[in-house]
Amino acid sequence: MDHFTFAGYWERGDALSHAIAWLLLAMSLTSWFFIFAKGVMAWRVRNSARVVQRFWDAPTLQDGVAVVAAGDPERIYLALAEQGIAPAVQGGSQLSATSLGTSVSRSEQMTRLLRDAIHRSTIRLESGLTLLASIASTAPFVGLLGTVWGIYHALAAVSSSGTVEIDKVAGPVGEALIMTGVGLMVAIPAVLAYNGYNRVNRLTLSELDAFAHDLHAYLTRH
Template sequence: MEQNIGFAHYWAQGDAVSHSVAYLLLIMSIASWYYILSKAWAAWRIRRGSNALERFWQAPTLADATAAMQRLDSEQIYTPMAERAAEAADIGTRQQGTPSLNAATDPGELITRTLRREINRVSARLERGLTLLASVGSTAPFVGLFGTVWGIYHALVAVSASGTVQIDKVAGPVGEALIMTALGLLVAIPAVLAYNAFTRINRVVLAELDGFAHDLHAYLTTGERVGGVRR
């Protein structure tokens, strides 16, 4: 008799283990797509405000530059660095002669420490979710393969119990079990592609941030801008 082969039939014939594998793949897919969409939106907003650096250096004063950058930097990538570095330079000037660690630190070193801390903050923010995408991309195919192996095992057990081996009796359950492998690949491929894309985007953003930190340090310590904005 003709069998209705498909995921619904496989689901009806599956046990707790196969259902758990399917739910796990579903959770992995939802989590990866959440980070894919949220990070894609953030990356688009960052690139849209990429001219914030040029606007910063075109402003007449540091306060005006920070205000101009604030309006364009919707993801708050560059603005906090400028604000914290300016505060560090002001603290280093005001606390000269007072008994504190900041006062005992060279103003240039204080600004450098602040800039480094802001770069680490942005780096940690940009890398958030990448570990999950990498984990999903590397493990989802094996999770789906486990579901396939488990389904084939039960199909062969059922065939063995029937006492007869017919190709139409084996092909249906085995084909249904292979659906789990396809689902694993369907979950893994977008996660891998997104991980590679976001890694490249983060590298470009961090290069721009590093160039801005270098220029900002030169401006706050010597009053001159010695470098260009990296693109």
């Protein structure tokens, strides 16, 4: 059992084996960086969800924006509030300007502004998730490549020696299997984090959609 170590794999490995190990290390560090970064962001976003109710409790639109700005450090809900009420706060100047956007009704203009704000918030919420998904899906295969390459070298060493001895095969093969385990250790946290943050994003986007609907109804009525 003392032979089944990563040090033994590293000692017997060639340049490709070392490159695979370094790649898995880089993928692991990158994955954990985004897991912690997105975790902090998700916690702050969920804590700031209450600003929507505070916005509607404010006496004026300007006060509502100020309340959202103070309670939304990630600017997820603030982007929608600012873009949605900007024309009303500025006396409708943005809507009355001569442009392609003014060729449609006020309701459609407000829909476009709110949709653009939601799109920007969505991009911010989903940043980094594609990388997490890529690491989660490719890390096991990278580890498997290291295992296959290690087994290939073990079998090549046995064939060149002309004699088959179990210790000469079991050690290198056991060490090569370590890379598959490493690949899974990199992938599993990334998968769990990706699924968790996707759920948080779905909840947030649902709240943003409801907020945009209420803003649209209010601003087009006033």
